[in-house]
Amino acid sequence: MSFLxxxxxxxxxxxxxxxxxxWAGNFVIARGVSDLIPPVTLAFLRWxxxxxxxxxxxxxxxxxxxxxxxxxxxxLFIVSILGVTIFNIIVYYAARTTTAINLSLISITFPVxxxxxxxxxxxxRITLAKIAGLVIVIIGVISIITKGSVALLLSFTxxxxxxxxxxxxxxxxxxxxxxxxxxxxxxIVTLQYSTFVMGLIALSPLYIYEVATSTPVNYSTTTILSxxxxxxxxxxxxxxLWNSAVQYIGPSKSGMIYYTLPIFSGLLAWLFIKEGxxxxxxISGFLIITGIIISNIKNRNNNxxxxxxxxxxxxxxx
Numbered sequence: 527m528s529f530l531x532x533x534x535x536x537x538x539x540x541x542x543x544x545x546x547x548x549w550a551g552n553f554v555i556a557r558g559v560s561d562l563i564p565p566v567t568l569a570f571l572r573w574x575x576x577x578x579x580x581x582x583x584x585x586x587x588x589x590x591x592x593x594x595x596x597x598x599x600x601x602l603f604i605v606s607i608l609g610v611t612i613f614n615i616i617v618y619y620a621a622r623t624t625t626a627i628n629l630s631l632i633s634i635t636f637p638v639x640x641x642x643x644x645x646x647x648x649x650x651r652i653t654l655a656k657i658a659g660l661v662i663v664i665i666g667v668i669s670i671i672t673k674g675s676v677a678l679l680l681s682f683t684x685x686x687x688x689x690x691x692x693x694x695x696x697x698x699x700x701x702x703x704x705x706x707x708x709x710x711x712x713x714i715v716t717l718q719y720s721t722f723v724m725g726l727i728a729l730s731p732l733y734i735y736e737v738a739t740s741t742p743v744n745y746s747t748t749t750i751l752s753x754x755x756x757x758x759x760x761x762x763x764x765x766x767l768w769n770s771a772v773q774y775i776g777p778s779k780s781g782m783i784y785y786t787l788p789i790f791s792g793l794l795a796w797l798f799i800k801e802g803x804x805x806x807x808x809i810s811g812f813l814i815i816t817g818i819i820i821s822n823i824k825n826r827n828n829n830x831x832x833x834x835x836x837x838x839x840x841x842x843x844x
Contacts, residue, residue: 535749538774545767550790552760553629556621558799559752564740568753570733573610575727575757577788579767584719585699591716598709602720608701610725613734616694624687625801630791631666631811634784637818638663639699640788662817668690669810718765787813791803 559568588595613802620629638660642705645652651658652660708717771780788811 534688534774538771538776538780539783540562541767541774542771542780543786544762545771546784546787547794548686548759548764548767548791550626550630550787550794551634552756553617553621553626553791554631554798555752555756555760555795556618556762557626557748557795557801560618560622562746562749563752564736565622566614566729566732566736567740567755568618568744569614570729571753572614572756572761573722573729575753576761577722579758580722580762583716587713587715588719591713594709594711595716595720598712601704601709602712603724604716605704606703606721606724607728608697608704610721610790611728611732613697613701615729616690616697618689619686622687624685624691625803626799627788627792628685629691630788631807631814632688633695633698633711633817634787635667635749635814636694636695636699636702637661639696643699643703659817659820662820663814664816664817666810666813669806669813672826679791695784714769732758739813783817785818 556568617629641652641656641660647782768780771783784804788807792801792807
């Protein structure tokens with residue numbers, strides 16, 4: 527990537543787009559292997575791979591910061607449970623009953639939930655622009671869940687996967703809000719590695735139970751490559767690319783690039799798992815992205831600007 531360093535803007539946008547595309551692939555993989563790998567097993571394998579690959583690069587820093595980890599154990603444990611354990615399990619369960627494009631469209635609503643959480647828990651002010659953006663985003667989400675059908679809205683026959691993904695977005699908003707309160711003495715590497723490990727440990731008993739009660743996974747080429755992808759590319763590589771993007775062009779511009787996630791998810795889902803894209807998806811995506819932009823338009827110099835995926839692991843993450 528050294529050939530890009532002469533132009534930091536180009537490098538930043540390319541890194542942000544690449545990271546977003548890799549995170550989009552996580553949703554497509556989740557949907558594509560939903561009948562092959564149980565949700566908890568996929569989450570456990572994902573973070574096992576991530577921890578294994580990350581260890582050589584993070585172990586020295588983490589050992590050096592071990593005293594800091596002990597001092598902030600409760601904070602790190604809560605963050606890891608939310609961002610690694612619970613969030614990922616819910617996403618992979620959601621993938622069983624909804625499409626990859628729906629997963630990605632609903633997932634990008636989390637900044638709006640951050641605004642709500644910040645208002646009621648942290649007592650931070652919500653402007654009229656934020657309220658207007660919130661309303662537009664809610665309309666977009668309802669449009670996804672109901673496929674634009676008023677009759678479906680009135681009958682409440684929603685797909686469980688859409689509602690689960692909405693719950694996951696709320697959980698990720700809580701996680702992101704906590705990351706905004708990260709103790710200054712915890713480095714990014716220590717934060718990521720320790721939460722990876724703690725989240726994986728928390729997943730272990732659930733994984734053991736699922737293995738004991740579910741049909742054994744057939745570790746074919748498809749399943750192995752899928753696990754390696756979500757563990758390496760959708761976790762570590764995307765994280766490195768995203769942090770490079772934030773360094774080059776800043777969190778605000780990077781955060782706006784993240785909202786292209788549904789575009790990548792839709793294209794990848796269409797190419798690899800033959801999911802169709804409906805007009806409702808384009809309208810809903812337009813509404814959600816417009817709402818999020820409006821909710822941040824008067825907030826450029828505020829810490830509550832777009833809650834950017836620099837503060838996501840993978841993740842998250844995603």
